[in-house]
Amino acid sequence: MASENVYVEHCKGVNGLDKVILREIRGCSAEVYLDGGQVTSWKNEFREQLLFLSSKATFKPPNAIRGGIQICFPQFGTIDSLEQHGFARNRLWSVDPDPPPFPANTSHRAFVDLILRHSEEEVKIWPHRYECRLRIALGPGGDLMLTSRIRNTNTDGKSFTFTFAYHTYFSVTDISEVRVEGLETLDYLDNLKNRERFTEQGDALTFESEEADFCVEKGWTSRCCRVEPLG
Numbered sequence: 673m674a675s676e677n678v679y680v681e682h683c684k685g686v687n688g689l690d691k692v693i694l695r696e697i698r699g700c701s702a703e704v705y706l707d708g709g710q711v712t713s714w715k716n717e718f719r720e721q722l723l724f725l726s727s728k729a730t731f732k733p734p735n736a737i738r739g740g741i742q743i744c745f746p747q748f749g750t751i752d753s754l755e756q757h758g759f760a761r762n763r764l765w766s767v768d769p770d771p772p773p774f775p776a777n778t779s780h781r782a783f784v785d786l787i788l789r790h791s792e793e794e795v796k797i798w799p800h801r802y803e804c805r806l807r808i809a810l811g812p813g814g815d816l817m818l819t820s821r822i823r824n825t826n827t828d829g830k831s832f833t834f835t836f837a838y839h840t841y842f843s844v845t846d847i848s849e850v851r852v853e854g855l856e857t858l859d860y861l862d863n864l865k866n867r868e869r870f871t872e873q874g875d876a877l878t879f880e881s882e883e884a885d886f887c888v889e890k891g892w893t894s895r896c897c898r899v900e901p902l903g
């Protein structure tokens with residue numbers, strides 16, 4: 673094991689890409705690729721996989737890894753002129769060797785802090801300098817926490833706007849049993865119907881088939897949902 677402790681292991685994953693494995697004593701774990709700063713696996717104490725990772729995921733940078741939790745920054749979806757979901761998911765993040773400590777009252781030992789900074793090449797397509805920090809922590813009970821912080825490092829004091837998303841692919845065995853609560857009665861844009869606007873009328877979002885792709889709008893945030901068959 674090429675690791676420094678049992679909670680955090682730095683090793684190589686598919687195609688020799690750098691990967692970090694987080695483990696907690698009850699058996700839960702998470703895997704994070706530095707490519708995309710992406711969580712690709714999250715298992716509970718029974719070693720059950722909670723995230724979906726496509727069998728078609730190529731693990732060939734700079735292509736985004738299809739599945740897990742993709743980081744969409746500085747643009748979510750096609751809201752603006754950049755490529756869909758921005759470029760952070762195509763970039764190689766680095767590990768912060770000296771991360772700020774957790775607040776004293778927590779007992780987190782399985783965590784990794786990642787950093788992504790602008791590249792001069794990127795500034796040509798998105799003219800801003802930034803530092804994006806992402807802390808991925810696996811709690812003692814197996815809960816997974818992602819905390820992100822974006823810092824504007826433009827030297828000319830220019831502000832910028834961005835959109836951000838944790839684009840999460842959950843693994844579900846029977847889509848007809850899934851209910852998403854808290855978003856009902858909101859408008860949604862159906863991507864399978866040319867982004868036509870509808871209002872969900874039920875007491876929860878449910879899915880009638882494995883073909884669904886929509887974006888729910890709530891205030892200044894939007895949540896997208898796409899259902900695809902395993903594979």
Ligand SMILES: O=P(O)(O)OC[C@H]1O[C@@H](O)[C@H](O)[C@@H](O)[C@@H]1O
Pocket residue numbers: 736749756757863885886896897898
């Ligand atoms: O294929 P991409 O760029 O990784 O995007 C994945 C999905 O992202 C979702 O946000 C969209 O609603 C889907 O339409 C899209 O397929």
